[in-house]
Amino acid sequence: MLRNREFRQFAILFSFIAAAAVALGFAIHTAAGILAIASSAAFGTAFFAFTKARYTSIAQISDQIDLVLHNADHLYIGESDEGELSILHSEITKMTLRIREQNDALKKEKEHLADSLADIAHQLRTPLTSVNLILSLLENNPDENDRKAFVRETEELLVQMDWLLTSLLKLSRLDAGIVVFQSEQIDVDNLIRAALRPFLIPMELHDIDLQIDAPKGMMIQGDSGWLAEAIQNILKNCIESAGDNGRIAIACKDNPLYTEIAIHDSGAGFEKEDLPYLFDRFYRGKNPNATGYGIGLALCKMIITRQGGTITAKNHPQGGANFAIRFPK
Known part of the structure; x- marks a missing residue:
């Protein structure tokens, strides 16, 4: 405690006052x-x-904070009686717990990033x-028909890689929060037909x-370009699932609570x-x-939820997959 300047000053002042009081007391009477x-x-x-x-309580708080700074697995700060120290105790407890939560979140984020990079x-x-x-097969195969087939297959693989890289870039932009969605009135029928055009x-x-x-x-509020992209991803999944001679049904409905776009494949x-x-x-x-x-x-x-909508997927009672996109009123 004597390392504290204020405590030393108080001790010196108290000693002078006590000496003066004792001297005055003996001057009056023994x-x-x-x-x-x-x-x-x-x-x-x-x-x-x-x-x-x-000082002991403050030292305990200091030790606990030091443990947090050194990434201790457990944190405990005991309760104090009512008063200013108790308030300080409580606020520091909140701060240390918040730091612990942030450290855990950062740790999970790093693990998620590492897993994502590996994927x-x-x-x-x-x-x-x-x-x-x-x-390598192209180099060693003289047959012209085989070479053309290999070239077509290579082109398909390059298209897949281009789609993959483009999608990963879009995901990273959405994760970083740098995408600004436009807010406009969108005609649902026009949105669906725009999404269908490439397919x-x-x-x-x-x-x-x-x-x-x-x-x-039927109208919804959002960014038509990004919403068309979201619907295209669903349609791509449905086309692959339906296969040859399959069927895809798109049904929209509107009620006082939400507007729904349902996509069902066979x-x-x-x-x-x-x-x-x-x-x-x-x-x-x-x-x-x-695949x-x-x-x-x-x-x-991510595209739909960032614009206030919801999307669910389940098996349709008649068979096949059913995706439901809803935008609240």
Whole structure:
């Protein structure tokens, strides 16, 4: 305690006052001097004990804060009696717990980043390996038809890699919060047809039947470009699931609470154990033969939720997958 300048100054001042009081007491009467000595000793002892207890509590708080700064796994600060020290105790406890939560969040974020980088490397390595293999086959294969087939396959792989890199870039921009969504009135029928435009030829080639039920004049609020991108990711998933001679139905409805866009395909639907994780980034399902990169639906959900909407996926009672996008009024 004597290291504290204020405490030293108080001790010196108290000693002068106590000496003066004792001297004055003895000048008046011997009994008064003895009483002054006893009073000074009692007051000094009480003050010393009280101050030492406060310094002990402060030292305990300091030790706990030091543990937090050194990433201790456990944190405990005992309760104090009512008073200013108790208030300080409480506020420091809140601060240290908040620091602990932030440290845990940063740790999880680092782990998530490391996992994401590993997933991205794996996703890119697969098509790159295939391209390298095809190039080696091209070099050693003189047959012109085989060479053309290899070139087409290489082009498809490069298109997949371009889509993958573009989607990863969009995800990173959304994660960083640098995407500014426009807020405008969007005609739902026009939005759906704009999203369908890139898939019309592939759907015709695979003889996929398309049904659209979107009443005229149905409007939602959002960014038409990004929402079309989200719907395209769902349609891409549905087209792959429906396959040749499949069917895709898009139905829209409006009520006082929300506007809904439901997309249903005639594919095999989802495995029960996959349903909770469909929109998780890089999740490709339990099926080892599953195609895709596990990015499209994650990107879709992020786009929709950032604009105030919700998206759910489940198996349709008549079979196949059913996606429901809702925008509250």
